[in-house]
Amino acid sequence: MASVYLCLLLFAVLPASSSSLRSESGDREALLTFKEGLFDTSGSLSSWNSTDTNYCQWAGVTCSIRHPGRVVSLSLPSRGLDGSISPAVGNLTFLRALDLRSNMLSGEVPRTIGRLHRLRQLVIQNNSLHGEIPQELGNCSNLVDMNLAANQLQGRIPDVLGSVSRLQYLNLTYNNLVGGIPASIGNLSSLVFLSFYQNNLEGTVPEVLSHLVHLQFIQVARNNLSGTIPPLFFNISSLQILGFGSNKLQGSLPPDAGANLPVLKELHLGNNHLSGMIPSSLANATNIELFSLARNSFQGRVPPEIGTLCPLRVELGGNRLEAEDDEDWEFLRSFTNCTRLQLLDLNSNILGGVLPGYVANFSRKIEWLSMAGNHISGVIPPGIGKLVNLVDLQFAGNNMQGVIPDDIGRLQNLKVLLLQENRLSGQIPSSLGNFTRMLTLALSYNQLDGSIPRSLGNLERLTSLDLSSNRLSGVIPDEIFTLSSLTDFLSLSGNYLSGVLPPQVGSLKHAARLDISRNNLSGNIPEAIGNCESLVYLTLDNNFLTGGIPKSLGNLRALSILNLTRNAFSSSIPREVSKITGLQQLYLAHNNLSGSIPLMLGNLSALVELDISYNHLDGEVPSLGVFTNLTGLSLLGNDGLCGGISELRLPPCQVKPHSKQRQQLLLKILLPVAIIVICLSLLLSLFLLFKGKTKVSRKKIDSLRMFDDKYPRISYNELFQATDGFAPASLIGAGKYGSVYKGNLSLPVSRNAATVAVKVFSFHQACSSRSFMAECEVLRRVKHRNLINIITSCSSIDSKGNDFHALVFEFMPNYSLDKWLHLGADEQWHKLSLVQLFNIAVQVADALDYLHNNSQPSVIHCDLKPSNVLLDSDWTAYVADFGLSKLVGESVDQTRLNSDSSIGIRGTIGYVAPEYGEGGQVSVAGDSYSFGITLLEMFTGRAPTDDIFREGLSLHLFSEMAFPDKISEIIDPTLLQAQPFNKDARLDIALACITSAISVGISCSKQDPLERKSMKNAAAALHKTRDLVLEYFV
Structure with missing residues (x-):
């Protein structure tokens, strides 16, 4: 009986043991096959030996206790593994966790993973996997964590992922996924973490996602999503991170947006097309640390309640937020109580009024403070030097006045200081030399005077220095040229700097741009300039430089643009310039260069523009390269040139006789001719003198x-x-x-x-x-x-x-601006586009700003109007007709020369300043008035002499009455019709830009000359608006 029982027992047990052995052997074979597909350069899989049957002890392998020999976890993160994931991994049927993150794996995600029904964790992020997400992953019904982030996955997100009902963590960040977000994701009711950050997804955000009431983290930023944000997202009380930034979302935020977000830490809504007011209810999200609504179209005042949030970072730049008085700035006062504030970004809004001084009372932890690109006036707050942890300070592009406070030098952690495009005056404080960590320093387009402090030579980490368009004078300190850290640019253009370029300029070995144009430099360019081998852009035009062009310029092989126009260079064009193989633009006009043109210049294939006009060059013009491009070539003012392509119509070059014979021949010819010419000149002079014909x-x-x-x-x-x-x-x-x-x-x-x-x-x-x-x-x-x-x-x-x-x-092929503003009904020409109008407005403003502030002496045009603004083939504007102009500070005789006693008004009716008609003195404010009227005419399409303007109504008053709420009713109706606007926020942006331009026109054309905006400020304002136009409409 016992033997029978034993046989039955063996019969029952043996098949099971045999099956178990086969399964164990299958897991071992699957692991070895998986290893075969990898390159284990770090030796992480050295324990994976084919002769070792104890595979449960191999590195990264964990086996089940309940089911001995069955692999339940394969974890090999950050092991430096290269190669692909073998499909054999799908044979590990007891696998619950697969973690291969942060390796160098490539190939596709194996479809066989879909056979792993017990799999709960799939983590293969930060590799180089490509192809599509397998549909078979929808079969992994027990998955809780799926992380495929930071790969190169393509295609659409499979709808079937919505059937993985236990999923709590879904991360597809940093891939190349396309299509829309599947609505089926809304079925994942247990989802806590959802991220599709930085893909190419489009379409709308499915409203059903806002029903995922357990969500703590949702991040779909940096895609192409459109439509509106479903309002129910703001009712998910468990949310800690809400990220919809950098998409194309529009609409406004619900009034109660912050009422139900008690644990929200980060709000990312920047870089969209959102509009409306900022809801004050957001102040209820009291745990918020990052508050970003930047680069949208939010408007109105910043709710003062926002200041009570006290987040670490506040990003509101790039909107249409307003402030005019202390009440509007009240939100800023609240931030002075935020002891942990690190970043405040208010740049590129329309904030105005005087900047409150309590800005200097912000937390000393603040590192980033930007209010650039607004309409803020006042002074840089005294005491700003107390914010000793500031790394980035930006007040650029405002109307700030006064001096740069000396205590700003206490900000020794500062890396970026942007104060350009203001009205700052006085000298540059020597304390700026304390910025030993400074990377970028920009003080351009102000009214700074005095000399450049030698202490700036202490900024040993500086990569960019821009002091252009000020009133700086004196010699450039040698220390500036020894800043070998300059890798971006050094710009000192548009000042009154004098002296010579020292040999130390050769220390700028890493600088990409050097611009010292429009100054009073003299002397030679040192040969050491050839050491600046990283230069891409070198402009020294409009100085008084002399001597020869240094041959060492041929060492600047990276140079793309070289401008030495309007100096006094002599000698010949060095052949070494032909070695600059990447040279694209070469400007040597208005010098005293002589000799022949180096033939090798024609071999520079990259050279597309060459201007060597108004020199004393002679000899043969090459017939290759740029010399065959008539639009990019200018040879005017060189009498001795010959040859070249036939289109240049130069005389043919003559064969030169022997030098001695040539001298004799010239003597025989020129001597008689000279005698005849002298005699005829004397006879003609006497004839004209006595006959009174001249x-x-x-x-x-x-x-x-x-x-x-x-x-x-x-x-x-x-x-x-x-x-x-x-x-x-x-x-x-x-x-x-x-x-x-x-x-x-x-x-x-x-x-x-x-x-x-x-x-x-x-x-x-x-x-x-x-x-x-x-x-x-x-x-x-x-x-x-x-x-x-x-x-x-x-x-x-x-x-x-x-x-x-x-x-x-x-000749200007597009004639005058007047022609294009008032096209006849039968003229089939297109209207000027918004971009063209703003470009023209900026260019005319720049020209007048130059005449008033940078010309020596200053010039008052006295007759600016659309017909005196000419347009070339590229629609570039040129101010013309200086017949009525006045030089400021000219002598009495010269004043009479420029005066016209027969005219009571200096200018043209409609454009002339009203004080001129009353006998008022000619001033730059008169030009501002004419420009303002011209600007209003450009955007309303109405000339100041139109029949509508009578009985006290003028173009200025007509525009002022409509400003700002009814601007759309007075602008040229064909202007917006001619633009390629979509039916989205771009139309609002266009109207906002036009409103800003009309505001400048109104400010310039005020009745009282003392109240008019100067051309410098008008140009700065238009530049900012034009930049916005270019961003959205080019």
């Missing part, structure tokens, strides 16, 4: 000398031929003092027939000669990218013996 006075002769021989002279006959005898068909404009003709003129400088505009002053008008000389005087002195460029001049007698005065300018 009416050219000493003042008229002086008017030509004003040009200092910078421009080639041209005869009456040449202009007569160029304009077809001043034919009516060539007439393109006429004014009080003369007419403008279109012509084709072959200048000695290039021999190619260039299209030009010839302004002929009428001899019938008694004051036309004065207007001619006034314009000559101004054009001699000024130089700016948005002022009309003169090509040549003519002062002679015409065929009837009358005085003849003419100026020749570059």
